[in-house]
Amino acid sequence: MSLPIRExxxxxxxxxxxxxxxxSRGVQDMLKKEKWQSSWQFVTVMIGYSMTSYSFSxxxxxxxxxxxxxxxxxxxxxxFLFFGMPIMYMQIVLGQYTTMGMFNLRYCIxxxxxxxxxxxxxxxLETLLTGYFMTDELMYFLLSFQTVLPWTVCPKxxxxxxxxxxxxxxxxxxxxxxxxxxxxxxxxxxxxxxxxYEMPSKERIVILLATWAMTFGIMCVSNYRYRKYILYMVSIxxxxxxxxxxxxxxxxxxxxxxxxxxxINVDEFYSINAWKNTVGNVxxxxxxxxxxxxxAGALLPSNQQAGTLSVVCGCVLWIYKxxxxxxxxxxxxxxxxxxxxxxxxxxxxxxxxxxxxxVTTPQGLSYLSLYHLWNSIYFGCHVxxxxxxxxxHLMSMQxxxxxxxxxxxxxxxxxxxxxxxxxxxxxxCLLPSSVFAIAQVLFTEVMVxxxxxxxxMLTITIFWxxxxxxxxxxxxxxxxxxxxxxxxxxWYITPLIMIIVMVIMIIRAISRPQLFFMLSAGAGVIxxxxxxxxxxIEVLGHIKQRNLLGTIRPTEQWGPPDPDDRALRxxxxxxxxxxxxxxxxxxxxxxxxxNKALKNIIxxxxxxxxxxxxxxxxxxxxxxxxxxxDL
Numbered sequence: 001m002s003l004p005i006r007e008x009x010x011x012x013x014x015x016x017x018x019x020x021x022x023x024s025r026g027v028q029d030m031l032k033k034e035k036w037q038s039s040w041q042f043v044t045v046m047i048g049y050s051m052t053s054y055s056f057s058x059x060x061x062x063x064x065x066x067x068x069x070x071x072x073x074x075x076x077x078x079x080f081l082f083f084g085m086p087i088m089y090m091q092i093v094l095g096q097y098t099t100m101g102m103f104n105l106r107y108c109i110x111x112x113x114x115x116x117x118x119x120x121x122x123x124x125l126e127t128l129l130t131g132y133f134m135t136d137e138l139m140y141f142l143l144s145f146q147t148v149l150p151w152t153v154c155p156k157x158x159x160x161x162x163x164x165x166x167x168x169x170x171x172x173x174x175x176x177x178x179x180x181x182x183x184x185x186x187x188x189x190x191x192x193x194x195x196x197y198e199m200p201s202k203e204r205i206v207i208l209l210a211t212w213a214m215t216f217g218i219m220c221v222s223n224y225r226y227r228k229y230i231l232y233m234v235s236i237x238x239x240x241x242x243x244x245x246x247x248x249x250x251x252x253x254x255x256x257x258x259x260x261x262x263x264i265n266v267d268e269f270y271s272i273n274a275w276k277n278t279v280g281n282v283x284x285x286x287x288x289x290x291x292x293x294x295x296a297g298a299l300l301p302s303n304q305q306a307g308t309l310s311v312v313c314g315c316v317l318w319i320y321k322x323x324x325x326x327x328x329x330x331x332x333x334x335x336x337x338x339x340x341x342x343x344x345x346x347x348x349x350x351x352x353x354x355x356x357x358x359v360t361t362p363q364g365l366s367y368l369s370l371y372h373l374w375n376s377i378y379f380g381c382h383v384x385x386x387x388x389x390x391x392x393h394l395m396s397m398q399x400x401x402x403x404x405x406x407x408x409x410x411x412x413x414x415x416x417x418x419x420x421x422x423x424x425x426x427x428x429c430l431l432p433s434s435v436f437a438i439a440q441v442l443f444t445e446v447m448v449x450x451x452x453x454x455x456x457m458l459t460i461t462i463f464w465x466x467x468x469x470x471x472x473x474x475x476x477x478x479x480x481x482x483x484x485x486x487x488x489x490x491w492y493i494t495p496l497i498m499i500i501v502m503v504i505m506i507i508r509a510i511s512r513p514q515l516f517f518m519l520s521a522g523a524g525v526i527x528x529x530x531x532x533x534x535x536x537i538e539v540l541g542h543i544k545q546r547n548l549l550g551t552i553r554p555t556e557q558w559g560p561p562d563p564d565d566r567a568l569r570x571x572x573x574x575x576x577x578x579x580x581x582x583x584x585x586x587x588x589x590x591x592x593x594x595n596k597a598l599k600n601i602i603x604x605x606x607x608x609x610x611x612x613x614x615x616x617x618x619x620x621x622x623x624x625x626x627x628x629x630d631l
Contacts, residue, residue: 086490095297107558114534175363289451331364
């Protein structure tokens with residue numbers, strides 16, 4: 001029986017075996033999701049989701065703490081290759097295989113039913129932080145049109161002295177002094193001031209509401225064709241950042257930042273802290289601890305190579321961050337050249353992750369000619385990239401809701417609006433400087449641990465419990481070929497690497513201050529409680545069914561959205577069928593089909609049959625000849 005006939009027989013069996021499945025109207029609507037128009041659109045939208053102002057600032061902050069140079073960035077690049085991309089590929093291809101988001105994992109391994117909730121809480125908090133940064137960026141963008149930029153002059157305080165490159169005063173840089181004492185009203189993080197809560201300014205409240213209204217308005221105007229708008233946004237931002245980058249290069253002093261970037265310090269290869277921080281940057285930079293990667297894969301056609309697209313997305317994103325980090329270092333070199341003093345104190349206890357965005361780059365740009373133009377372009381690009389990132393954050397949460405409740409899909413705009421309003425009013429709580437100072441510790445430190453735990457549980461679930469073999473067979477069924485050995489090897493060792501890094505992170509966290517330990521413990525309970533709760537429910541439920549092994553086995557709902565395809569996948573293993581076809585359908589056992597004597601008999605029968613037919617044809621020709629003669 002040939003392979004197509006075998007597949008046809010399996011399909012006929014599947015059609016008769018899935019008559020009990022029914023598809024709701026909401027699921028039918030989800031099956032009609034608009035696919036990506038091109039691979040380039042997929043890449044640009046993924047950049048728009050992963051390239052956030054916060055991740056860029058955290059990337060710079062971590063680099064400063066570890067004396068950034070070429071080796072440091074190569075460490076990150078190596079981790080990106082061997083650690084980040086395999087996880088990103090797995091998330092995208094699972095979405096492509098099931099055409100649904102991460103909440104479909106409850107059908108893959110029932111024990112992981114609560115894991116997507118931890119990811120969703122992480123996305124919710126990232127949305128709040130992005131809204132806060134978007135408010136700051138829009139405020140700075142509007143301030144950049146003033147005649148005198150406020151971050152180029154020293155605040156009028158008697159006990160504050162600033163250095164601006166035009167006087168011999170010593171003290172804080174003007175941009176840092178403005179951000180700390182005027183804009184943020186001197187935020188501090190200590191146990192005595194935690195209970196302090198002051199109302200934010202009316203201007204910041206209005207700006208925050210305006211940013212959320214703008215985000216929702218873009219979705220309403222686009223009528224869910226938001227990906228086309230985001231492609232334009234990312235293109236505009238890329239052009240704007242490149243213009244500012246080359247404007248900074250016009251100053252000869254900026255080359256000191258490039259020299260610092262390309263300097264070599266081999267000792268960093270032995271720095272445990274550098275490796276640990278790089279892992280956190282990879283997880284946040286590639287958005288591995290969030291929902292959108294799997295949802296983006298759900299919109300990919302089945303013939304698209306998710307592995308290739310993952311590599312392209314990661315490489316473009318890393319180049320993007322390298323350009324922005326080089327821009328920050330060049331601005332720092334300009335500040336050093338103008339003020340003739342050492343660089344900024346990045347170990348300050350006030351919101352370290354925002355220094356690259358609000359202090360270093362703006363002050364460096366203020367030393368250029370036409371500095372109003374460069375500051376407005378710089379902050380305008382950050383506003384645009386934050387809006388695109390915010391839309392995709394909200395879309396990932398809306399997709400998660402419609403995956404859980406398919407009948408809500410036709411009301412997805414209302415779901416999007418409700419999520420938008422909820423995030424907007426929750427973001428108002430972050431506007432007071434004292435609250436943000438505490439939240440900054442939560443986002444910059446604790447979120448790294450929580451995201452790492454979520455990704456660790458996901459990799460263990462998919463790579464070890466579900467199995468690399470099953471995952472490879474699913475990819476084979478989807479694309480027609482097995483993934484390369486590179487992906488398989490990385491999938492096997494990635495959870496082990498993450499476990500080792502997790503142990504190092506825990507050991508180092510024990511020595512941190514008590515406040516950090518309290519925040520870590522509280523955030524861990526909040527994030528991981530859904531996973532633990534549903535873990536207990538699934539275990540108890542399967543114990544009652546006397547099927548405890550069912551907690552680690554896929555259910556009948558796992559697989560492609562079409563019930564026929566799911567039934568076919570359960571009965572048809574493409575990996576084994578390919579081997580069968582490669583051996584020319586020859587049975588490997590001692591059965592009649594592979595018996596040589598039987599083949600000889602069949603060949604003799606074919607020979608006799610051909611001779612008989614030839615004799616029969618000759619007989620008919622003779623009869624026809626004599627009939628013509630008689631006539």
